[in-house]
Amino acid sequence: MKALIFKEVRSYFGSIIGFITIVVFLIITGVFLWVIPGNFNLLNMGESSLIPFFKLAPYIYLVLIPSFTMRLFAEEHRTGTFELLTTKPITASQIVFSKFISGCLLTLFTLIPTFIYYISIVFLGEEIGNIDHSSTIGSYVGLVLLAFSFVSIGMYCSSLVKNQIVAFISAVILNYIIYEGFYLFADLVVQPFDFYLLKFSMLEHFKSFERGILDSRDIIFYISISTFFIVTTQLFVSTKKA
Numbered sequence: 001m002k003a004l005i006f007k008e009v010r011s012y013f014g015s016i017i018g019f020i021t022i023v024v025f026l027i028i029t030g031v032f033l034w035v036i037p038g039n040f041n042l043l044n045m046g047e048s049s050l051i052p053f054f055k056l057a058p059y060i061y062l063v064l065i066p067s068f069t070m071r072l073f074a075e076e077h078r079t080g081t082f083e084l085l086t087t088k089p090i091t092a093s094q095i096v097f098s099k100f101i102s103g104c105l106l107t108l109f110t111l112i113p114t115f116i117y118y119i120s121i122v123f124l125g126e127e128i129g130n131i132d133h134s135s136t137i138g139s140y141v142g143l144v145l146l147a148f149s150f151v152s153i154g155m156y157c158s159s160l161v162k163n164q165i166v167a168f169i170s171a172v173i174l175n176y177i178i179y180e181g182f183y184l185f186a187d188l189v190v191q192p193f194d195f196y197l198l199k200f201s202m203l204e205h206f207k208s209f210e211r212g213i214l215d216s217r218d219i220i221f222y223i224s225i226s227t228f229f230i231v232t233t234q235l236f237v238s239t240k241k242a
Contacts, residue, residue: 008102069154135212142209
């Protein structure tokens with residue numbers, strides 16, 4: 001399985017895809033947080049906080065992650081290499097997990113450089129270190145779990161089709177529905193249905209992390225989302241491999 005993971009990671013960084021993904025994420029967040037005046041500008045906030053970054057990052061990941069997960073299976077279906085892969089002495093779960101982990105690793109590579117934002121806020125405040133460390137750490141944990149969920153959804157969409165563009169659009173739509181769609185729909189329905197819609201919303205659970213609260217229910221929710229789409233992808237790949 002390690003060989004499969006290394007193969008996927010090399011495919012990202014052996015081409016320009018991985019580097020573009022990292023650079024695009026850093027440029028977009030950097031411009032909004034430090035250059036463009038507005039609600040996301042850290043210098044205009046008047047307080048030492050990374051809240052604007054954690055408000056912005058999920059929407060960037062919502063589009064950015066499908067841009068590289070769309071090729072996980074769709075490209076192999078298109079080129080016919082998936083059929084070759086299924087002839088190898090590996091299980092469907094190993095194939096799926098290797099692709100999921102490689103997608104998660106690339107996501108982490110985009111997130112690690114953003115710690116410079118955290119360091120900058122720590123030293124730019126009127127009092128050095130005057131930042132809510134617990135909420136920042138909690139928000140990073142929540143963002144990682146959220147991003148991994150997006151990876152699992154993007155991988156699932158990629159496994160269904162041969163066209164990468166279709167996989168990309170499907171993943172973006174599904175990500176948005178689960179992240180914010182249920183949250184918005186909750187305002188349109190009556191009780192108790194609004195309560196259940198909110199509980200299915202990634203945004204609702206992410207808000208707890210932003211407050212620095214590491215609630216086991218929120219962690220389990222994101223793990224459940226990832227697990228559901230990993231298992232669903234595995235079942236679909238199993239039928240192809242059979």
